[in-house]
Amino acid sequence: MKKTTEEILCAAAVAGDCARLRELLSSGADPSFFDSDGKTPLMHAAAGGHADAVRCLLDDGAPWNALSPANQSAGDLAMDNGHQEAFDALLNFAIRAELVLGAVARGSAAAAATNEGYLSERIAFGEDKLMDLENKAVMMAWEKPLMEAHARAICDSGGDCGRILNVGFGMGLVDEAIQRYKPVGHTIIEAHPEIHDRMMRSGWGEKENVKIIFGKWQDVLPQLESFDQFDGIFFDTYGEYYEDMREFHQHLPRLLKPGGIYSYFNGLCGGNAFFHVVYCQLVALELENLGYSTQFIPLPVKDCLSEEIWKGVKHKYWQLDTYYLPVCQASSDSD
Ligand SMILES: C[S@@+](CC[C@H](N)C(=O)[O-])C[C@H]1O[C@@H](n2cnc3c(N)ncnc32)[C@H](O)[C@@H]1O
Known part of the structure; x- marks a missing residue:
């Protein structure tokens, strides 16, 4: 033929x-x-x-x-x-x-709920995951070792742990890990009413060094005092687009102390290895334009994952064998 x-x-x-x-x-x-x-x-x-x-x-x-x-x-x-x-x-x-x-990340974010819709919907609280109304996972327990590594990255940069900001409480995994470093101050921003209620019921509101701010980071960040600066910041929300994370990054120069460390959940395009590399580079480039250099620490995650874990979960948001944990710090003049 x-x-x-x-x-x-x-x-x-x-x-x-x-x-x-x-x-x-x-x-x-x-x-x-x-x-x-x-x-x-x-x-x-x-x-x-x-x-x-x-x-x-x-x-x-x-x-x-x-x-x-x-x-x-x-x-x-x-x-x-x-x-x-x-x-x-x-x-x-x-x-x-x-x-x-920005088409690829937008496409994969479209698979997630939109932020406004998600924030007004009920959450299903399970032992090993939080699910939204459509059975998409908001947070899963397999990420615990990753959250512990993120906490270490932002809290353990040499001396005592200073003031930490976490955006997105979820299952509280990163916050539990942050608490183990006994930070001087630990601010948590959470926008979902049910997750916020659950935090309060489980005693987070009574911890001496913890300040909980209920609301979307977009709305509450301007309420932080101009002197509210942090030694470590972690960002991990749900149902948001890449553009939202970029918008958050614009606040870093005001929020992060000189010498402080910023990290974020690096889940963009977690279903395809090449797309993921593209987005790691893209975010690093954008942070570089804001004056931050980014290092990625490779963490093997293959052993944390099994088909069993994803049972009943609609969107398998992570399918790669290695997680690249971002550690961002203001570039020194000599860089
Ligand atoms: C993936 S979970 C965070 C998981 C958390 N890192 C942990 O260790 O368990 C995302 C969280 O961000 C919250 N969230 C989503 N959009 C938000 C927004 N615009 N502002 C503040 N929090 C938001 C969600 O309600 C959810 O609790």
């Missing part, structure tokens, strides 16, 4: 034949074509490590974020096959595209 132009395009991508690719693309071949295996020409070029062919296809509008039936993007295929140059070309392109559009 005669091959279609797009099948010939895929064959040229497999061979890394740039001249042929250009010829086919300029005569109208469609770079967003999926072949019978569910792969695009860009995926073929990436899997073969043909960096020039990758660039050529990207320049011609090939979708960098298309997914194969195995949930792999071109970037995943370059990464899995150890093709650094092709991987870098895809990563740089993806970062530039997302800086403009």
